[in-house]
Amino acid sequence: MLAIDNAALAGRLAGVSAALEPGRITAICGPNGAGKSSLLQCLAGILRPDAGAVTLRGEAIATMHPRTRAQAIGYLPQDGEVAWDVAVRSLVALGRLPHRDRGEAQVAAALTALDLDHLADRPVSRLSGGERARALLARVLAGTPRWILADEPLAALDLGHRHSLLRHLRDAAAGGAGVVLVLHDLALAMNHADRVLVLDSGRLVADGPPADALDVATIETIWGVKARWLGEPGARALLAG
């Protein structure tokens, strides 16, 4: 269980509480500036809330050894920065840093899981956007974390890569990992998340199964857009306006 209790962060979060379960995909949604990335970074232990606490299995992550925390929680930032033009295999191997081992088996497994074997020796500068996103996710998977926290991992991906990456995240959740995603695309959250947290101005305004948390009334209140859901559960599209 990864839990955040009454967390406040000046100008970004105002008393957010949620207990997240492993083995599920939880989406964090909300308009720009709602505090989604801040919440994710608090859960990852990168930001420390001014008030409140984040706990992993009951232990405060603020007092955990950073390496122990890093072994348990993998975080994928939105910007996808890679400062030096390392090869894909070296990039993925960075996921083993908290374990202080080469973790060749885990690196190989992560490369295979994301169909990167044939690109293992290619410099990241020569990857397409989709390949790069897969390599960055493989870096997280190579660390075999119990929690995968990703900030907009699907942004800038085409439809095929988006669904391929979602399949990998679903596989990770099926394998027992907790997956927490910041998503702008409400249809993706509706169709692929098990639970959705909706934030607005740093407050948690809805929390529950996607059909409840993202009902049309909430969308109109929070995003200011009249919209309706079309299609069947699991394959819904949002029609706005």
Add this chain to the structure above:
Amino acid sequence: MNRPVVVLIVLLLVAVPLSLLAGRVWLDPEATPNVAVILAELRLPRAILALVIGAGLGASGAAMQGYLRNPLADPGLFGIAPGAALGAVASLSFGYAAAPVLLPLFALLGAGGAMALLAAIAGRTGGIALFTLAGMMIASLAGALTSLAISLAPNAFAMSEIVTWLMGALTDRSWNDVLLAAPLTLAGIGCLAMAARGLDALVLGDAAARSLGMEPRRLQFWLIAGVGLTVGSGVAVAGIVGFVGLIVPHLVRPFTDRRPSQLLLPSALAGALLVLVADSLCRVLPLVTELRLGIALSLVGAPFFLLLLLRMRRGLL
């Protein structure tokens, strides 16, 4: 051991004996009189000092570029070299340099002062931008104070001595200098090695690095200690020797997998080789007076820097 390290060690094994023989007078082990004394008291300490200083500057440059995630970063950015230079210039200006041990000690005090100031300003937050700006501010302040010391020099001789010293050289250095610089530089490289994992994590940016267990303040501590000891001890015994920390990581990087941790050892070896070869060439060149090492490296380094900028403009880096 990977290939660049092996190649660099082989090159050093060839360069060191050649450097011992090279000079205004080439040594012939069988014909030159007093060859043993010249080797033991002049050439050997000078060669070892070149290796030590070069290794320290190379490793510091690699660490700095890794930390700032910028191929144009240089150990001078932290203000530690200008701080050390200010200490040395103060000792020359006050006339304390007559005792051979005082100048390096003043330089080390200057480096230590710059390190302490840097840690006091930037150490609390661990933020990279504040750290860099603090380093630039210290470099600027130390540079201004150095200029002030030069302008207030008591006589023309002292001024000339200061300016000459600032140019950096290994002329007439002794075993005392080696005994001062070598342990400090080795300790500094050890500190940089402690920063290696943190530098690797920073490849993915600050937030991802923190999520991988990188502790910003701990990383800064090892960097300040590592760069401070290597650069401070180098400046203390040889004056300002620029551009090594900038050039060497670039020369070595294409032969590594480009992770900062993999660049530290090859950069140390390549830095040692570059300074050794440059110093040997300074001795060999048929000039009226020996070319100062600092000037020689700047003459090579500045065009290299320009080339680097042009390549970056074309997106080749």
